Amino acid sequence: MALTEEYYLPHSEPVPGREAIIRVRDLAAGFGERLIVDGLNLDVWRGEILGVVGASGTGKSVLTRTIIGLVPKRRGTVEVFGVDLDRASLKEGLAVERRWGVLFQQGALFSSLTVKQNIQVPLREHTNFSPRLLEEIAMLKLELVGLKPRAADLYPSELSGGMIKRAALARALALDPELIFLDEPTSGLDPIGAQDFDDLILTLRRTLGLTVFMVTHDLDSLSRACDRIAALGEKKVLAEGPFSEMRKATHPWLKDYFQGPRARAAQGLS
Numbered sequence: 001m002a003l004t005e006e007y008y009l010p011h012s013e014p015v016p017g018r019e020a021i022i023r024v025r026d027l028a029a030g031f032g033e034r035l036i037v038d039g040l041n042l043d044v045w046r047g048e049i050l051g052v053v054g055a056s057g058t059g060k061s062v063l064t065r066t067i068i069g070l071v072p073k074r075r076g077t078v079e080v081f082g083v084d085l086d087r088a089s090l091k092e093g094l095a096v097e098r099r100w101g102v103l104f105q106q107g108a109l110f111s112s113l114t115v116k117q118n119i120q121v122p123l124r125e126h127t128n129f130s131p132r133l134l135e136e137i138a139m140l141k142l143e144l145v146g147l148k149p150r151a152a153d154l155y156p157s158e159l160s161g162g163m164i165k166r167a168a169l170a171r172a173l174a175l176d177p178e179l180i181f182l183d184e185p186t187s188g189l190d191p192i193g194a195q196d197f198d199d200l201i202l203t204l205r206r207t208l209g210l211t212v213f214m215v216t217h218d219l220d221s222l223s224r225a226c227d228r229i230a231a232l233g234e235k236k237v238l239a240e241g242p243f244s245e246m247r248k249a250t251h252p253w254l255k256d257y258f259q260g261p262r263a264r265a266a267q268g269l270s
């Protein structure tokens with residue numbers, strides 16, 4: 001199906017004083033002959049929680065991994081904190097990487113390390129902190145994400161799904177990032193666990209001033225936690241706006257997704 005203007009919601013206009021933490025322009029990325037995203041534009045504003053949504057396989061994870069430099073670009077630019085990582089020196093690139101944290105799908109904790117050791121991985125990579133400071137920071141991060149101190153010495157196989165997400169979030173927060181990428185943070189959690197996780201993200205945004213880039217299929221999370229949503233499809237951002245605006249979209253997939261019974265339930269509508 002051709003991407004036509006009639007399907008678009010207006011893309012957010014820059015507002016004076018609003019700082020783009022991530023700026024993606026005319027991005028193309030893919031594998032072999034196949035482009036997964038092509039001509040994609042997106043801004044993420046400081047302090048917002050942006051929900052990235054789209055049908056399975058539309059490239060949400062690929063977009064995330066391209067922004068953080070794990071998938072090479074074919075065309076276009078990506079700036080994070082005003083720095084184009086393709087043009088940055090190694091030192092500048094590392095300095096930018098220190099300012100973000102990533103929670104990959106399924107948590108992706110190292111199974112042979114305890115929770116505490118997992119949290120310390122980015123600290124060991126990027127700092128020369130003493131063992132005592134590493135210990136203190138790990139325990140602080142555990143508390144920040146609502147895990148009890150006794151979770152520190154458990155291995156990932158000993159954790160529940162919710163605890164894995166929290167431990168992975170603690171690791172993503174290890175270096176006090178300004179920006180976090182969350183890939184399906186509530187997948188596999190029951191509705192109460194998912195709501196608790198959303199509340200945690202909202203609290204962290206408020207207390208730490210985080211900017212959050214969150215890939216999710218969870219309509220409740222999109223409605224409850226996200227200030228704005230970017231919907232991917234046809235290799236681009238099909239539409240962006242708050243949840244209420246997405247309900248006005250006319251693109252068939254967006255219509256099904258945002259006007260269906262589950263979306264109405266997420267908004268408390270009958």
Ligand SMILES: Nc1ncnc2c1ncn2[C@@H]1O[C@H](COP(=O)(O)OP(=O)(O)OP(=O)(O)O)[C@@H](O)[C@H]1O
Nearest residue numbers: 031036054055056057058059060061062063215217
């Ligand atoms: N390393 C890779 N090599 C080849 N193709 C890949 C690779 N990683 C992803 N793809 C392909 O890119 C497309 C987009 O994948 P991606 O994981 O970004 O989708 P998604 O929107 O995150 O999907 P889901 O909602 O199911 O997680 C898929 O067709 C996938 O098969």
